[in-house]
Amino acid sequence: MLNVNIFCANVLHGFSKAALVSVVLLAFPCSAVTAAGKPNIIVVLVDDMGFSDVGCYGSEIETPNLDQLASDGLRFTQFYNSGRCCPTRASLMTGLHPHQVGIGHMTEPPEQSLGFEGPYQGYLNNECATLAEVLRSGGYHTLMTGKWHLGLQRRECWPMQRGFDRFYGGLSGAFNYFKPGGGRGMSLGNDPVETDAGFYATDKFTDVACDFISDACDTDDRPFFLYLAYNAPHWPLNAKVKDFEKYKGKYTAGWDALMKNRLAKQVELGLFPADTAAAPHEGPVWDGLNEKKREELDAIMAAYAGCIDSIDQNIGKLCDHLRSIGQYDNTLIMFLSDNGACQEGGILGQGSEQMVKEPPLETVAGVRLGQAWANACNTPFRLYKHFVHEGGACTPMIASWPDGMKQIKRGGFVRQAAYLPDVMATCLDLSGAKYPSNLPPCAGESMVQALTGSHDPIHVDPVYWEHEGNAAMRWGNWKLVREYKKPWELYDMETDRTELRDLSGVQQDKRNEMVKMWETWATATQVAFPERFNMYEFLRKKRNEEKQKKKQPNKKK
Ligand SMILES: [Ca+2]
Numbered sequence: 001m002l003n004v005n006i007f008c009a010n011v012l013h014g015f016s017k018a019a020l021v022s023v024v025l026l027a028f029p030c031s032a033v034t035a036a037g038k039p040n041i042i043v044v045l046v047d048d049m050g051f052s053d054v055g056c057y058g059s060e061i062e063t064p065n066l067d068q069l070a071s072d073g074l075r076f077t078q079f080y081n082s083g084r085c086c087p088t089r090a091s092l093m094t095g096l097h098p099h100q101v102g103i104g105h106m107t108e109p110p111e112q113s114l115g116f117e118g119p120y121q122g123y124l125n126n127e128c129a130t131l132a133e134v135l136r137s138g139g140y141h142t143l144m145t146g147k148w149h150l151g152l153q154r155r156e157c158w159p160m161q162r163g164f165d166r167f168y169g170g171l172s173g174a175f176n177y178f179k180p181g182g183g184r185g186m187s188l189g190n191d192p193v194e195t196d197a198g199f200y201a202t203d204k205f206t207d208v209a210c211d212f213i214s215d216a217c218d219t220d221d222r223p224f225f226l227y228l229a230y231n232a233p234h235w236p237l238n239a240k241v242k243d244f245e246k247y248k249g250k251y252t253a254g255w256d257a258l259m260k261n262r263l264a265k266q267v268e269l270g271l272f273p274a275d276t277a278a279a280p281h282e283g284p285v286w287d288g289l290n291e292k293k294r295e296e297l298d299a300i301m302a303a304y305a306g307c308i309d310s311i312d313q314n315i316g317k318l319c320d321h322l323r324s325i326g327q328y329d330n331t332l333i334m335f336l337s338d339n340g341a342c343q344e345g346g347i348l349g350q351g352s353e354q355m356v357k358e359p360p361l362e363t364v365a366g367v368r369l370g371q372a373w374a375n376a377c378n379t380p381f382r383l384y385k386h387f388v389h390e391g392g393a394c395t396p397m398i399a400s401w402p403d404g405m406k407q408i409k410r411g412g413f414v415r416q417a418a419y420l421p422d423v424m425a426t427c428l429d430l431s432g433a434k435y436p437s438n439l440p441p442c443a444g445e446s447m448v449q450a451l452t453g454s455h456d457p458i459h460v461d462p463v464y465w466e467h468e469g470n471a472a473m474r475w476g477n478w479k480l481v482r483e484y485k486k487p488w489e490l491y492d493m494e495t496d497r498t499e500l501r502d503l504s505g506v507q508q509d510k511r512n513e514m515v516k517m518w519e520t521w522a523t524a525t526q527v528a529f530p531e532r533f534n535m536y537e538f539l540r541k542k543r544n545e546e547k548q549k550k551k552q553p554n555k556k557k
Pocket residue numbers: 047048084085234338339
């Protein structure tokens with residue numbers, strides 16, 4: 001539990017020490033002071049953004065507002081998500097592993113139910129509590145805008161039924177930024193709503209979030225929890241033309257140059273030691289591509305950069321709003337991405353300048369980043385979305401809370417490893433809310449000590465991941481990791497953050513010990529292994545079987 005003195009100091013900021021003591025003693029029972037001093041909590045989740053894509057993590061993309069947030073707070077150097085949209089949301093929202101809450105692989109698609117129950121059912125089960133449910137019980141207003149993606153077909157899984165007082169956004173996964181459609185529209189509360197002509201998802205989610213915050217603060221003195229889940233920069237990469245134009249022509253030197261510049265900036269920022277070796281780019285060689293292709297690739301990357309620039313503009317708008325109503329200093333803002341940059345869409349992605357300027361609407365078709373750029377966006381790490389190597393599952397994580405961080409030097413780094421369930425543990429710690437005793441225990445540890453200056457490890461016990469057969473475990477500086485059907489690899493993260501020197505051969509005892517531990521965890525967590533469960537493979541098989549049935553005429557006796 002956070003020290004009550006910090007809360008008292010927050011509430012009574014500006015009073016003399018003597019006055020403070022007498023006010024506390026005379027006017028408030030201490031519990032009331034504690035309640036009034038609880039910080040607001042905002043979790044901003046972005047979608048498919050790579051490790052090196054914001055300025056304060058090495059990017060050339062202009063993100064002055066996120067950089068300011070980092071200057072006002074701390075940046076985590078080893079914060080892990082779950083490598084993919086749905087499992088990350090499931091774990092972030094519940095403080096548990098995705099398999100424990102029914103989203104062991106993905107959320108069922110809008111048009112189709114999977115037809116079974118269990119760890120891979122594809123929607124949030126009742127064996128968990130959401131951040132909103134927990135924080136509401138702790139006296140918070142609970143607000144959400146943006147992408148939900150934890151169960152579309154079942155009303156009982158929607159935000160309003162899972163603890164949120166107010167919701168505006170998309171219940172599904174990917175959607176169009178300008179004109180969502182095709183079964184992937186917007187809802188207000190529980191009701192579908194049309195979008196205006198000027199709709200742009202990133203702007204709208206922020207504007208509505210600011211309105212929700214104002215309404216909550218006008219209602220009473222209770223703190224608020226906001227979950228702001230942008231769909232950007234997920235495909236289709238619907239950048240506004242002005243944001244796209246700002247970056248058009250800046251990527252003509254290709255991915256190797258981008259990686260080199262970003263790593264140099266990361267070293268300069270102090271994120272990584274100077275001798276850090278970046279994982280090599282998987283290719284193809286930029287100069288081997290023809291000029292037209294390179295132009296297209298420049299446009300694709302500029303569209304992606306434009307989407308991130310727009311996120312940053314909106315973070316600026318959100319922070320300005322908080323300042324204008326006097327809530328910025330006592331708000332813990334956590335900013336992170338749900339997985340590494342996204343390679344879906346082929347090696348070279350999809351799209352062109354024309355497609356950016358005349359985007360298809362009411363569809364998820366459009367510009368996609370592709371593997372070669374995604375690889376570079378996760379500099380200096382290996383792999384991308386879907387994987388739990390560092391490029392897939394390590395995210396920028398900025399945490400700002402000026403009132404709570406008064407005693408520390410802000411603008412620096414939290415170098416301890418942490419992961420998604422820690423957000424629930426932190427919220428419990430800060431809010432004093434009770435976690436339901438009839439549910440599986442929260443899988444996270446509170447980050448409050450780390451946020452207030454401690455360098456002690458957040459995790460002493462190991463933490464684990466699995467997503468479509470890709471698997472990992474972190475235990476101190478050791479990381480055990482594998483791709484589906486490939487051998488386990490073992491890395492010393494203290495000396496080899498970029499996973500380039502596999503020690504599984506020379507440290508066989510350590511490898512074997514950790515494999516055994518991972519398997520014990522996986523069995524207890526109902527993870528499908530060694531054969532994975534993959535929802536898309538399952539649906540394909542089901543469709544083929546149905547086709548076969550239709551082909552065979554009914555033989556009557
Ligand atoms: Ca994602």
